Amino acid sequence: MSSPMNGPMDGDRYGSAGSANRWAGEPMSEPAEGPATTADPVLLIRDVTKVYGEGEATVRALRGVSLTVERGDYVAIMGASGSGKSTLMNIIGCLDVPTTGTYLLGGADVGALDEVRLARVRNRRIGFIFQSFNLIPRMSALANVELPLAYGGVRAAERRRRALAALGLVGLSDRVGHQPNELSGGQQQRVAVARALVTSPTLLLADEPTGALDSTSTKDILAIFDRLNLGGKTIVVITHEDDVAAHAKRVVRLMDGRIVDDRRQAPVDGPPPLVDDRSPTGAMSER
Amino acid sequence: MNVLEISRFAVRGLTANKMRSVLTMLGILIGVAAVILLVAVGQGSSDSIKQRIQSLGANTLTVSASFSGGFGGPAGGRGGGGGAAGPRTQARGLTLEDARAIAASGDAPSVKSVSPVVTSSSATTTYEGASHSISQVVGTYPSYFEATNKPVTSGAYFTNQDVTAVRKVVVIGKTVADELFGQVDPVGKKVNIQGAAFTVVGVLKESGSTGGQDADDIAVAPLPAVQQSLTGYGSLGSIVVQATSAEVTDVAEAEITAILDQRHDVTGNATADYRILNQASLQETVTEATGTFTVLLAAVAAISLLVGGIGITNIMLVTVTERTREIGIRKAIGAPRGAILGQFLIEATLLSLVGGLLGVGVAVAGSQFTIAGVQPVIVPQSIVLALGVSVAIGLFFGSYPANRAAKLRPIEALRFE
Ligand SMILES: Nc1ncnc2c1ncn2[C@@H]1O[C@H](COP(=O)(O)OP(=O)(O)O)[C@@H](O)[C@H]1O
Ligand SMILES: [Mg+2]
Numbered sequence: 184m185s186s187p188m189n190g191p192m193d194g195d196r197y198g199s200a201g202s203a204n205r206w207a208g209e210p211m212s213e214p215a216e217g218p219a220t221t222a223d224p225v226l227l228i229r230d231v232t233k234v235y236g237e238g239e240a241t242v243r244a245l246r247g248v249s250l251t252v253e254r255g256d257y258v259a260i261m262g263a264s265g266s267g268k269s270t271l272m273n274i275i276g277c278l279d280v281p282t283t284g285t286y287l288l289g290g291a292d293v294g295a296l297d298e299v300r301l302a303r304v305r306n307r308r309i310g311f312i313f314q315s316f317n318l319i320p321r322m323s324a325l326a327n328v329e330l331p332l333a334y335g336g337v338r339a340a341e342r343r344r345r346a347l348a349a350l351g352l353v354g355l356s357d358r359v360g361h362q363p364n365e366l367s368g369g370q371q372q373r374v375a376v377a378r379a380l381v382t383s384p385t386l387l388l389a390d391e392p393t394g395a396l397d398s399t400s401t402k403d404i405l406a407i408f409d410r411l412n413l414g415g416k417t418i419v420v421i422t423h424e425d426d427v428a429a430h431a432k433r434v435v436r437l438m439d440g441r442i443v444d445d446r447r448q449a450p451v452d453g454p455p456p457l458v459d460d461r462s463p464t465g466a467m468s469e470r
Numbered sequence: 471m472n473v474l475e476i477s478r479f480a481v482r483g484l485t486a487n488k489m490r491s492v493l494t495m496l497g498i499l500i501g502v503a504a505v506i507l508l509v510a511v512g513q514g515s516s517d518s519i520k521q522r523i524q525s526l527g528a529n530t531l532t533v534s535a536s537f538s539g540g541f542g543g544p545a546g547g548r549g550g551g552g553g554a555a556g557p558r559t560q561a562r563g564l565t566l567e568d569a570r571a572i573a574a575s576g577d578a579p580s581v582k583s584v585s586p587v588v589t590s591s592s593a594t595t596t597y598e599g600a601s602h603s604i605s606q607v608v609g610t611y612p613s614y615f616e617a618t619n620k621p622v623t624s625g626a627y628f629t630n631q632d633v634t635a636v637r638k639v640v641v642i643g644k645t646v647a648d649e650l651f652g653q654v655d656p657v658g659k660k661v662n663i664q665g666a667a668f669t670v671v672g673v674l675k676e677s678g679s680t681g682g683q684d685a686d687d688i689a690v691a692p693l694p695a696v697q698q699s700l701t702g703y704g705s706l707g708s709i710v711v712q713a714t715s716a717e718v719t720d721v722a723e724a725e726i727t728a729i730l731d732q733r734h735d736v737t738g739n740a741t742a743d744y745r746i747l748n749q750a751s752l753q754e755t756v757t758e759a760t761g762t763f764t765v766l767l768a769a770v771a772a773i774s775l776l777v778g779g780i781g782i783t784n785i786m787l788v789t790v791t792e793r794t795r796e797i798g799i800r801k802a803i804g805a806p807r808g809a810i811l812g813q814f815l816i817e818a819t820l821l822s823l824v825g826g827l828l829g830v831g832v833a834v835a836g837s838q839f840t841i842a843g844v845q846p847v848i849v850p851q852s853i854v855l856a857l858g859v860s861v862a863i864g865l866f867f868g869s870y871p872a873n874r875a876a877k878l879r880p881i882e883a884l885r886f887e
Contacts, residue, residue, distance in 0.1 A: 273881050278802055278881040279881040298806075302801070303804065303806070305804040317802070318799075319796050321486050330800070335804065
């Protein structure tokens with residue numbers, strides 16, 4: 184990004200992505216949805232279960248999971264394939280509903296929200312990164328990143344400014360006009376990260392974000408996560424790779440729908456353990 | 471997220487698969503164009519029929535002999551002599567006396583003029599080298615011209631003196647003049663009709679009627695002259711009666727009926743041996759018939775519009791299924807249900823609206839040409855109706871797939887392969 188992003192705030196609810204204070208570790212302006220205070224954990228789930236199917240074909244994907252994630256934490260969820268990681272993540276991301284149990288997001292009960300409010304929560308408070316990128320085909324990188332802002336009701340000029348800033352953050356300023364099929368896997372995932380970031384969500388969720396990437400692209404994504412967490416962003420990432428989990432401050436292990444291990448690797452208010460503390464874009468290779 | 475924004479998504483969705491969008495629009499285009507054009511054709515033919523009837527003279531009644539209804543009814547006669555439908559006296563043709571009775575009688579105040587008519591068809595006519603078979607030679611009185619709305623462009627009508635003096639003079643139609651004389655002015659020239667020499671005194675104005683029989687292939691001469699040289703002195707072909715105004719044609723019809731019934735001994739339930747053709751009531755009947763015709767055409771066209779609408783549902787369902795994953799992504803990043811619903815509804819409505827507008831264009835262009843011998847006349851209401859219906863079709867047929875898209879749960883949509 185060539186221009187400094189310190190423009191007037193227009194009075195809307197979003198902080199501007201990529202503005203300098205993000206990197207200084209200041210808490211971001213919270214999109215108010217319910218009586219959230221900084222004291223509330225970002226995420227609090229209690230005794231959540233999820234049962235798929237009925238009768239003979241019943242699968243108990245989650246068998247009572249309780250988890251609290253504090254503001255600024257960086258959590259890796261590990262576990263064998265089929266242990267319920269994705270199921271848990273989809274519930275946290277408000278894409279699916281638990282069979283039983285409660286889920287509080289920033290102190291507000293998600294289960295009590297109607298369809299319209301749920302859409303708003305997905306739009307403003309959660310950034311979701313998928314293993315398979317899930318960009319919309321035949322739309323430029325810029326248009327893809329602008330999309331959440333469009334659904335959030337941000338005006339066109341402001342939207343463009345923030346989308347460009349978010350793409351700058353992930354080192355793709357020179358690829359804004361490219362469509363997904365004109366980008367490498369690593370670049371597509373970085374566009375997806377920019378899209379997840381652009382609304383300044385409270386919580387960044389990633390389901391095996393590096394699962395489809397080579398080692399260099401994996402490093403890029405992990406470096407971005409490290410710096411985002413250093414800037415105060417709460418991150419929950421699913422992975423089955425120890426290398427990825429090593430970047431997190433806390434590692435939670437799932438087995439057969441239960442948490443079997445919860446280990447802290449670094450304090451919540453400190454930097455992530457493997458952060459590469461140089462200039463924001465310097466560490467990123469441009470491909 | 472305003473409507474404009476959602477419309478932009480919709481346009482992007484449509485342009486992503488141009489061929490499919492164009493083909494879907496084609497269905498609506500054809501439907502709308504068919505509705506407008508067929509209604510225009512119906513209107514055009516109705517207009518031209520009305521015009522043709524009008525050109526015969528709006529307030530005329532034509533009395534002609536009727537021999538139908540059986541001479542005493544052969545079936546009834548055999549079955550047991552004189553059934554309930556009383557056998558009428560021997561049918562008589564119309565005579566000059568009948569015409570005189572109508573004209574002279576003080577019992578027919580609504581009658582303005584009476585013209586007895588005899589006709590001879592396919593009369594071979596020659597002038598110098600040229601020869602032409604006139605399809606209709608009419609022998610009548612001068613009042614015939616006014617009653618049947620036949621003005622002359624050059625020369626004059628023949629007169630009552632011509633009639634009483636049995637002069638062989640003739641007024642010819644445009645076709646006859648063209649065929650026999652070409653560029654030469656026919657007035658004053660002598661033509662030979664079936665061996666008798668007639669002097670042309672006038673040329674009729676072109677009636678301009680289209681289709682069927684050529685109304686300009688006609689020659690009109692004094693009644694006795696035609697009887698003498700062509701038809702003989704038998705009964706009349708018909709009697710053309712002009713009423714004093716269009717409003718009193720029905721009254722005039724009743725007056726004539728009274729006079730003729732008496733003269734022809736038609737009493738009680740006996741069937742009359744003549745019939746009266748009333749232009750005004752004919753026009754009503756024809757207007758009704760063409761109205762039905764137009765409605766039928768419109769109904770056929772409406773079906774094609776419906777088929778186009780089903781095409782929209784079909785394509786929108788395919789689109790929604792194909793883009794289920796995309797819908798899931800949009801929902802995962804916070805698209806509200808209304809935005810998804812709006813996008814697909816607008817896509818469907820755009821398809822039908824653009825298709826409809828193009829259909830109007832095609833119909834307007836197509837109406838410049840004559841179709842099946844009819845010059846279409848566009849009815850503005852049909853444009854409004856067809857466009858309105860096509861937009862309604864887009865909304866109606868688009869709402870099911872759009873609703874399906876909007877109701878998808880994000881995780882189900884994302885898992886969709
Ligand atoms: N939509 C579904 N319907 C039925 N069973 C499912 C569905 N999604 C996941 N499961 C089952 O739930 C269990 C947990 O799945 P998942 O959360 O995807 O595991 P992970 O992401 O850890 O590999 C698996 O046994 C899987 O087969
Ligand atoms: Mg998984």
